[in-house]
Amino acid sequence: MKLEHIGIAVKELATSVPLFEQLLNTPCYKTEGVETEGVNTAFFQTGDSKIELLEATKDTSPIAKFIGKKGEGIHHIAFEVENIEAEMKRLQALGFELLSDAPKPGADNKRVCFLHPKSTNGVLVELCQEIR
Numbered sequence: 001m002k003l004e005h006i007g008i009a010v011k012e013l014a015t016s017v018p019l020f021e022q023l024l025n026t027p028c029y030k031t032e033g034v035e036t037e038g039v040n041t042a043f044f045q046t047g048d049s050k051i052e053l054l055e056a057t058k059d060t061s062p063i064a065k066f067i068g069k070k071g072e073g074i075h076h077i078a079f080e081v082e083n084i085e086a087e088m089k090r091l092q093a094l095g096f097e098l099l100s101d102a103p104k105p106g107a108d109n110k111r112v113c114f115l116h117p118k119s120t121n122g123v124l125v126e127l128c129q130e131i132r
């Protein structure tokens with residue numbers, strides 16, 4: 001598995017995008033909404049990996065709940081896989097808890113599936129496979 005991106009929950013892309021552009025010294029190359037998840041995302045390329053900023057678009061969004069509980073900060077770590085269904089089956093068989101039975105549409109042209117943090121030492125892990 002390759003580290004694809006790190007997801008960071010922020011209150012407002014409007015203030016965080018310029019902040020991370022300064023921090024990383026690179027422009028945000030894409031912003032995209034994922035309506036089913038209630039989030040807007042913004043992406044930065046950092047070497048071989050990316051930073052994904054996530055802002056909630058509604059109160060019921062997982063990002064709104066996360067920020068309500070923990071405040072802004074690192075939300076998830078995403079690994080790129082070749083075959084997401086096979087990887088989901090492999091991890092489920094090992095006892096990891098998946099948050100969905102099937103891959104869901106994600107940002108940045110990906111199909112994604114999350115692992116419950118209680119089975120991964122408190123880290124929300126995203127598996128993602130690029131849609132070709």
Ligand code: ZN
Nearest residue numbers: 007052078126
């Ligand atoms: Zn992500």
